[in-house]
Amino acid sequence: MKFFIDTANLDQIREAMDLGILDGVTTNPSLMAKEGIRGEENIRKHYIDICNIVDGDVSAEVIATDYDGIIREGKELAGLHPQIVVKVPMIKEGVKAIRQFSKEGIRTNCTLVFSPGQAILAAKAGATYVSPFIGRLDDISTDGVELIAQIVDIYRYYEFDTQVLAASIRHTMHIIQCAEVGADVVTCPLNPILGLLKHPLTDIGLEKFLADHNKK
Ligand code: G3P
Numbered sequence: 001m002k003f004f005i006d007t008a009n010l011d012q013i014r015e016a017m018d019l020g021i022l023d024g025v026t027t028n029p030s031l032m033a034k035e036g037i038r039g040e041e042n043i044r045k046h047y048i049d050i051c052n053i054v055d056g057d058v059s060a061e062v063i064a065t066d067y068d069g070i071i072r073e074g075k076e077l078a079g080l081h082p083q084i085v086v087k088v089p090m091i092k093e094g095v096k097a098i099r100q101f102s103k104e105g106i107r108t109n110c111t112l113v114f115s116p117g118q119a120i121l122a123a124k125a126g127a128t129y130v131s132p133f134i135g136r137l138d139d140i141s142t143d144g145v146e147l148i149a150q151i152v153d154i155y156r157y158y159e160f161d162t163q164v165l166a167a168s169i170r171h172t173m174h175i176i177q178c179a180e181v182g183a184d185v186v187t188c189p190l191n192p193i194l195g196l197l198k199h200p201l202t203d204i205g206l207e208k209f210l211a212d213h214n215k216k
Contacts, residue, residue: 001178001179001183001184001185001186002023002024002056002184002185002186003016003021003022003023003185003186003187003193004022004023004024004025004026004056004057004059004165004185004186004187004188005022005024005025005026005187005188005189005190005193006025006026006027006031006167006169006187006188006189007025007027007031007189007190008027008031008032008034008035008037008046008050009034009035010049010050010053012189012190013025013050013053013054014053015190016190016193017053017054019193021193022054022055022056023055023056023057023185024054024056024057024058024059024083024185024187025050025054025056025057025058025059026058026059026087026109026131026165026167026187027047027050027058027059027060027061027087028061028087028111029061029063032046044076044077044080047060047077047080047081047084048080048081051080051081051083051084054083055083056083057083057084057085057107058081058083058084058085059084059085059086059087059109059111059129060077060080060084060085060086060087061087061088061089061111062074062077062086062087062088062089065089065091065093065094066093067093067096067097070088070093070094070097071097071100071101074086074088074097074101074106074108075106078101078106078107085107085108085109085128085129086101086106086107086108086109087108087109087110087111087131088101088108088109088110088111088127089110089111089112090110090111090112090113090118090121090122094110095110095121095122095125096125098110098122098125098126098127099125099126101126102125102126102127103126107128108126108127108128108129109127109128109129109130109131109165110122110125110127110129110130110131110162111131111167112131112133113130113131113132113133114132114133114136114137114147115147116147116150116151116154119132119151119154119155119162119164120154122162123155123158123160123161123162126162127162128161128162128163129162129163129164129165129184129185130151130162130163130164130165131165131166131167131187132144132147132148132151132164132165132166132167133167133168134147134148134166134167134168134169134174134178135168135169135170135174136168137168138170144168144174145174145177145178145181148164148166148177148178148181148183149181149182151164152164152181152182152183156182163184163185164182164183164184164185165183165184165185165186165187166178166183166185166186166187167187169186169187169188169189169192170188170192171192171195172192172195172196174186174188174192175188175192175193175196176196
């Protein structure tokens with residue numbers, strides 16, 4: 001399972017990279033705004049900065065919602081850096097654009113996916129990644145991890161190449177649950193990743209090992 005970090009914060013990206021477990025980055029317009037990155041030129045420069053920190057794929061989201069606009073913007077984003085994956089919303093025009101990008105060899109991440117039907121369309125269109133948002137489903141009393149399991153089963157059954165990228169991950173347990181049901185990628189903020197490190201028995205055990213070693 002690949003680990004992506006879901007942030008536009010360069011310090012957090014560096015910290016995850018330093019840990020040695022980072023496979024890529026996802027961003028979205030809200031995450032860019034949270035870091036105060038505004039204006040087309042600054043946003044594009046920021047994507048290049050992110051690509052220069054990480055080795056893996058970096059999702060950059062289009063703002064356009066019409067077919068021609070998505071194609072134009074997607075090609076510009078893809079042209080910024082070979083690591084860029086064009087993030088396209090799950091709307092009719094987006095599906096058409098993903099099909100076209102796929103024909104042209106431009107990699108895509110189909111975002112804002114909340115149902116198995118949407119995931120089937122994304123795979124049929126040739127998306128490289130599909131991003132089901134599990135936290136936002138949990139927020140409305142629907143089982144987000146169950147959606148990941150359904151999509152993984154469907155994709156395996158039909159041998160779709162599209163990778164299931166579990167997004168909107170809110171806590172460490174989401175990561176474990178996504179691993180249990182076979183997600184290809186999880187993307188989340190730094191804290192849930194660091195949460196995987198924690199176990200009180202590790203701390204207690206280490207303390208005792210060190211104390212025993214230091215006994216005179
Ligand atoms: O990658 C999508 C993700 O950023 C959404 O997360 O927490 O805003 O639902 P959240």
